[in-house]
Amino acid sequence: MLSRVSTFAIDGFASRRVSVEVDLRTGLPAFTIVGRGDASVRESRERVHAALLNSGFAFPQRRITVNLAPAHLRKVGPGFDLATACGVLAASEQIPSPALEHWAVFGELGLGGEVRRCRGVLAVAEGTRRAGIAGLIVPRECAREAALVDDVAVAGVSSLQQVAALLRGGMIPELPALAPDATRVAPAEQPDLADVRGHTAPIRALTIAAAGAHNLLLSGPPGTGKTMLAARLPSVLPPLTRAEAIAVTRIHSIAGQYVGQELVQRRPLRAPHHTISPSGLVGGGMVPSPGEASLAHHGVLFLDELSEFSRSALEALRQPLEDGVVAIVRGQRTVMFPTRFQLVASTNPCPCGQAGSSRCHCTEGDMARHRRKLSGPLLDRMDLLVPMPRPRSEQLHGAPTTTSAQVLASVLEARERQAFRLAGTGLLTNAALTPRLMREHVRAQPDALACLRGAYERGTLSARGHQRLLRVARTIADLEASDRVHLKHVKEALGMRQEDVVDGAQAA
């Protein structure tokens, strides 16, 4: 007897359909699983065996061969348990085979027959819809996640017996009730810009960064609130669109970091520690899994103490930053993870962090070394370089500078203006402008360009800074609802670009 059950394997960011074929024939009792499974798939035999017996089913004393097709795809994780068990039940005619044609099955089994939660259910549900399968049987805890995908009937089950009852023509169990507000963060608990005192310049920079999706580098002594400010960037970014939210939820689900029942609502903020390895940052491993850059997809990647990150980790970020996607090659296969994030980094202005005050103990050589460590691949991609000095005490005890709601309102307007102007180019924000599009869309006044040229000739601006500055100036103009880039916009952008231009005359 042969039976087939549809399930899905997580392959990088996507899921791929896997057909679990179970064949029963006479011979010495045996239970073999073939089809490039990893250790957890091999161990699956023991779980399936025990789960069947403990749920009151018979375990056929025949020669059982399970094949996970396609055989070339590497299969990982315990998500095939349930499909294998269903296949064995169908092949031994304990449940009707035809019923299985309308269902995909995904879940881990316990020895007692209970069905346990698994990673990547959202990706599986999307695969189910793509494959045109009517329904999906998943662990009850993950049912809400699977139900985020439209057009798929989701059955959340908690035991193998429930699955059998369903396939014998029982009712589809109702989705578990939403836990009241369990997943929603109360608005009061969300970080808000109102918590920040003083720091008018960095807040302004944050506004511009949010409005144009520019990358931002904050430099200031320890404890001035760089991390605090970066944590508030998501609160002034436009809300996730549904497509974005699904992508974010899917990737967090694959990484096993998703615990909610609804779509992720807030843009993610990822702040990896500076000891992170290159593969931790962009993804990798024997079985490629998403890294921090992908977990920050459609959100913010915050690199605190940029100069402390290993050079190889920062180098690895180049491709993701540029292409919005990272390709991880393992063996003959390439796995793509999306990485469209906004980069915020912070750094000390000098090794001791007190540069500019009389407490700084760094020599000029220390400073030069510090600068050298910072420069290179990532600094090229920073649009806004903003100092963040210690606020004065009266500012600390003063009123909030602004609130996230106020900033968000102006950001949304500016984004709308950009999207309108860039309609048809496939781009949404000024940060993504290519040199060719810039000529067309920046529309700077002659005196603004003259000012920029002056700054370049005077040596306060580098060649690469020149282009980035124009993009920032365009965003500032958008924030002011100005059709053209005026002189004042360029001047403000100049103030937001603190770079050290070292040349002969400026060597001191």
Added chain:
Amino acid sequence: MSACDNCLRRSALIAALAPHIERARRNHRHIAELLALGDGDLLDALAGGRRDELERAQATFDPTSARERIAGAGLEAVCRHDASYPPRLRQAADAAAVLHVAGDRARLNALAGGDAPAVAVVGARRAGPDSLEVARGLGRGLAAAGVTVVSGMALGIDSAAHAGALEVGGPTLAVLASGADVPYPPSKRGLYRAIVKTQAAVSEMPPGFRPFRWCFPARNRTIAGLASLTIVVEAAERSGSLITAELAQDLGRAVGAVPGAVTDARASGSNALLRDGALVIRHAQDALDEALGIGVATALAGPRAQELEDSLRALLRRVENGCDTVSDLAATPGEAQSAMAGLAELELLGFLRRGPGGRYVRCS
């Protein structure tokens, strides 16, 4: 004309004795006094067991190959008996026998000849942003008036003074502790190249020489000897710049210092100089009045704050009064926006310069 054989031999002896002099320095010998000794006395004082060997080397010294080495390094040698040797330096009894010049002799004549006024600007390697700006302003002002800015190309004040002079394309002379063909410190390679391209760098040590610690106070005596006025911009209690000032005083040259805050340890040495009667130097004009005579030259007029529009002038005044970061200047993001634009404008106009840590520094 080049350096004479005797002077070259003397120069080679000093280089050969360099490690011995370093040992003497550690034993608190006075470097300038040592270097003022004659060849025989110097060998007596320092050579110890290597005396015979070094004397033999002296006797078999080959001036031709020494000249070839100097020319090979792209340098020119000028000895005390050469007409191009800076006359002010010749007045110093302990001055170097040979100056190796990167650049050329004609430039050395123009920079340090008898009728070329020269002022030394020296100070701490680790200096505050304000002091760096003062040094740069002095360099600019002096050079623009045609006065050679002499300094040691060290980190901090020295380099700032050179850079200021280069900004106006004016005369500046770097005195190195290493060989004149070795940029030291290495991080100032760019500055060295800029100086050698249009100005000159000199050293008493032979080409390729890497400096010992004693070479720095030795270099300072050359700086003091070359200049008619030595200005210490910022110096802590036990700073090498104070040695330069002392050496200048011994030569009977004028010494000036830029006042610093009395609470600032980094300026305690220069403030002590003022207490002892050094001239107060506030800006390039003070230095010019001293070096050339009162009223002879007017310092390069910087941009004039009076001509600014009111809002920018008010902003500048606030920066001068200590509100030197954007966040200090603006209470709301809206104000930050205009403050940022204003500061950028003031920077472009040359009133301000960005210092470390996001602070703006008033240009002098």
